[in-house]
Amino acid sequence: MKHDKRHTVLGRLGGELGATEAPLAGITVLDLSRVLAGPWATQMLGDLGATVIKVERPDGGDDTRLWGPPFLQDGRDDSDAAYYLCANRNKSTIAVDFSTPEGAALIAGLAKRADILVENFKCGTLAKYGLHYAAMQAVNPRLIYCSITGFGQTGPYAGRGGYDFLIQAMSGLMSVTGRADGEAGDGPLKVGIPVSDLFTGIYAANAILAALHHRHSTGLGQLIDCALLDSQLAVMANQGANFLLGGQVPIRRGNAHPNVVPYRDFPTVDGTIVIAVGNDAQFRALCRLLDLPDIAADPCFSTNAKRLLHRDQLETRLRQATASRSSADLLAAMEAHGVPGGPINTLEEVARDPQVKARGLIKEMTRDDGTKIRAFGYPAQFSRSQPVYDKAPPRFAQDTADILARQLGLSKDEIDALCAKGVIATEHCARNG
Template identity: 65%
Template sequence: MTPERDAAASTPAPGPLHGLKVLDLSRVLAAPLATQILGDLGAEVLKIEQPGRGDDTRGWGPPFLEDGSERPDAAYYFCANRNKRSVAIDFATAEGAALLRRLAAGADILVENFRTGGLARHGLDAATLLRDNPRLIYCSVTGFGQTGPYATRGGYDFLIQGMSGLMSVTGRPEGEPGAGPIKVGLPVSDLFTGLYAAVSILAALRHRERSGEGQHIDCALLDSQVSLLVNQAMNYLVGGEVPRRLGNAHPNVVPYRDFATSDDYILVACGSDTQFRALCRLLGRDDLAADPRFATNAGRSRERRALEVELARAIAPWRAAELLAAMAEAGVPGGPINGVDQVLEDPQVLARGMLQEMRRDDGTAVRVIGFPGRLPRSPASYRLAPPRLGQDTGAVLAEALGLAAAEIEALRTAGVIALAEPHPARERSA
């Protein structure tokens, strides 16, 4: 049995957050990633969705997970929605908002990513819900935060990558073919904010453990991305020079970039003088290591262009696989530039259990990317595949609020809630 199947087949451990109840009023990526992290670590997550529509990403395809239904879910939806139960409630109605307030009264955590102030008209804002449940940890994820001149604006990852300065240091440098700012190939501003939101929620749980107090957490995409300018921002704050685009080169470390071999590109990442000397020895260019201009990283950074031209000439005749093997033997950090298909078949990735197979309630299999942290005594688990829209509405309302079947049906008839439509695959098996 492969590691991924072995992990998925074993009985899930309760998880360090077992017993915590999370009300997830978010959609798309940043906040749903945060709640998926909580779910992976054992929390019970109720994903509140709009009846008939659900999370926007359910329709962000192709590709779609073909399961025989009339409206299959898009691949995008599956990246941030496992270990959740889908509850379809229209909280634009008074009855729906009242149901959510009742659910929030029994919740530990609520996560939402509506525009600043958008939930107040439904009585679902932080002030109202914390008044009714002072232990509630209420996390708002927005583009620009709850305060400041941009607070009411909508924020999207692409905009944030540009506004934060990230795109100004990403892309080919001026004077090279293809020069110009470019976004990162993943929605990193969303992803970073989701991670910061999860960390902030865990910190708030620790505070509540000591004080009994809940609180309103304010996470913004712009704040998160600015915080992750890290060395580029510090280079400016300390040195006063505005960082510029360097393509795949590093602003501080040399050599640290891509080089062309005879059959492919490889990455070379020498983080120390020792590694640089080992690379020169391997390439038969001890003269470069002996050159006083290149003896230290500071010198190599000043003479970046001259050194990289010489290294490029020495690397060009090699075949990529042979050079990478030789570098590994010599202790010189390097690697290939994998495609997504290659990395998802990489033996290291598979050995670490980073691919997991799950099954939806209709039996449809879906493979997902696993949780990266290894917690040997309280591991992450893969209990619930990303749910179909409204799959758990009836069960949750019965379990959490004690509603009888007749009450649930009346709410459905009134359009306040929606139940999952019968699935063709389940009907056939029945």
Template identity: 65%
Template sequence: MRHPAPAQCPATEESHARPGPLAGLKVLDLSRVLAAPWATQILGDLGAEVLKVEQPGGGDDTRRWGPPFLEDGSERPDAAYYLCANRNKQSLAIDFARPEGAALVRRLAEQADVLVENFRTGGLEKYGLDKATLCAANPRLVYCSITGFGHTGPYAARGGYDFLIQGMSGLMSITGRPDGVEGAGPMKVGLPVSDLFTGLYATISILAALRERDRSGQGQHIDCALLDSQLALLVNQGMNYLVGGVVPRRLGNDHPNVVPYRDFAAADDYIIVACGNDGQFRALCRMLGLHEMAEDPRFATNSGRAQERRAVELALARAIAPWKAADLLAAMAEAGVPGGPINTIDQVLADPQVAARGLLQSMRRADGTPLTVIGYPGRFSRTPASYRQAPPWLGQDTEAVLAETLGLATEEIARLAAAGVVQCAAPRAARQDAELPA
């Protein structure tokens, strides 16, 4: 089955010119992979100036995490994984394992409002880039550390990865098909949600610390851990245990509290039914011709339906099975019953609602290579997110930042590059086929 191409919105001159809500904020990004780069990309989308410091020669690990790669004619193209979390940043390739490189990063930190890093606990001390050293030199600095387990506790020295955290946090124990059915067993979520949740919590924490700095004039250290963040996102399942004392289990696509709230098989596809209140359930029953169920006092409340889950879901499954999925969803929408399809990625990116919201943005890299990105989801009435710079290639901005921000002479930058302390990317020829859609 062919699907229409995603509708794209070009990054307009207006969005480039209009300052975002974080315009003027300077962020030094010493991170790689996903959790911390996700946080700094959000800050960049909202107008902050983000300087991403990477290791010369290789850069962020995710530049190689492909295929797929963005084909741009270079010998080492960047992977899609890197491109998802590194727009609105400038790339500086500085080897801060060497004293001269570390000194450059310390100078950049003296001018920064925010520093974000995701090295193991204590990993930056030997370079003089730890929170104590940098915050002493710049007391207004908000220094955010992102690790697997935080800077305290018996696991502080361990490395943490998303898959590991999904398992340790209990998330995988409630994700997957229930015991006793085909395919039963724990399952990770299809996205690195523990990384992404931590990036979001880090962003919120940074903005809160900046707001407090407005009053006190002092920065502070923020310690964000993947395990802590994922534990906080256990939400109702965690409270179900704390209040009810029963350990939550895998339910497949069933909801632990709400009935009906799951997928059902129509004649030609699966659809989702999500009745969040009693009125919606009654409307669904009437629409399906289940008038007796709509009036049955056993099913009048969610509590009653939860006790009779099996009977409710079997009756609904029988009534839904003859319907074509599109016809059923249209009838549900008219009846005010929440529901929807189970889209593939290509289908949702081509959805008219996605186009209407402008969620796909067209950008182009400095050499003209076109790139479509999924944009920032929040809508600001006066100071919207912007798409000023596509994800940079390694060292793209080293020379310009060292010259303009630190005042280094061209000869000094050339000396540092020759010594391997920094890497300055060679300019690439502009592509001739890089026109953005109008």
């Protein structure tokens, strides 16, 4: 295997020269989820080397295939949206209607051979088809069954559907996101990406790995109940602690930090930068480079707690000082003085950033038809067992026939018969009817 310089350095740091097998090689995941939270979790498992079989509806598949533009190949009816591509690499895909007895039997057969099943249907949906945890656990006691819903399997909201925007609102996240009251453009805002879905996917993958470790010692699988609301509350972090421990109901502060000052955006001659001072020494260094000795010596600003009390006065003086400097000069001075800060980049600028390039964070994969797909990769560097990028996000139904033949031993005639009944779709029968 060929290793680049970055991986060689990582290998040396870990006491190894080169990578070995991916961390989850040999683990099979049956992915019954769609849209984002579930697919995000299973993509993470696929990045780590698990074999992921994504199950989609025969009548078009995962809804996100159509959530564009942009599409991979604009103008083509069978092209996939960028939204779908962001969460479905390192997977194979089959199209099965498990609302039919024949389709449910196929899924049960695959679950019997799987290590992990992930689903994100409303509570009770899969029980109608005999695919709920109790039924799957009976045929495969080692199966780790992860259910992802908006509100969990218990409680008064268990039967409700859950969506990212709804959860951002109900969890309190939007109450702390947006411009402060009285400022232009004030009011609660959602975050610019679906963080409640993404956090839930990350927590689900983490819980699955913990259950795998538990199974290693006990031989038994288990049910994991993940909820968007639960996950979003867990990542309220310092804002949640400010309320639970300090009794403070957090408010919107725009880009200002609730606990640290100065820690926000500041104007320059040619734009805006971020200054993120984390301690008193960094604050004094900032004052030196901005030629503000009186601010550095003022007892009102000597500690973070005091700077919080005098936030408005301090930030006004700092804005006056930064507004006379160019972004590039100010950021260079901050780096030289050890003051954390950076530009506010567009994604186009991020893609050109030398740190992003040095870390190899943008990966390229190729579909079997030669189409190139770029994506931001798994965000951890391993010294021994590297993540993989073997499979570009699959075309609809491209693996149905192969997986049913290999995993369940179905013949071509049996597969064709299921296609004819609409129980499954393959690339051939999906295209030609």
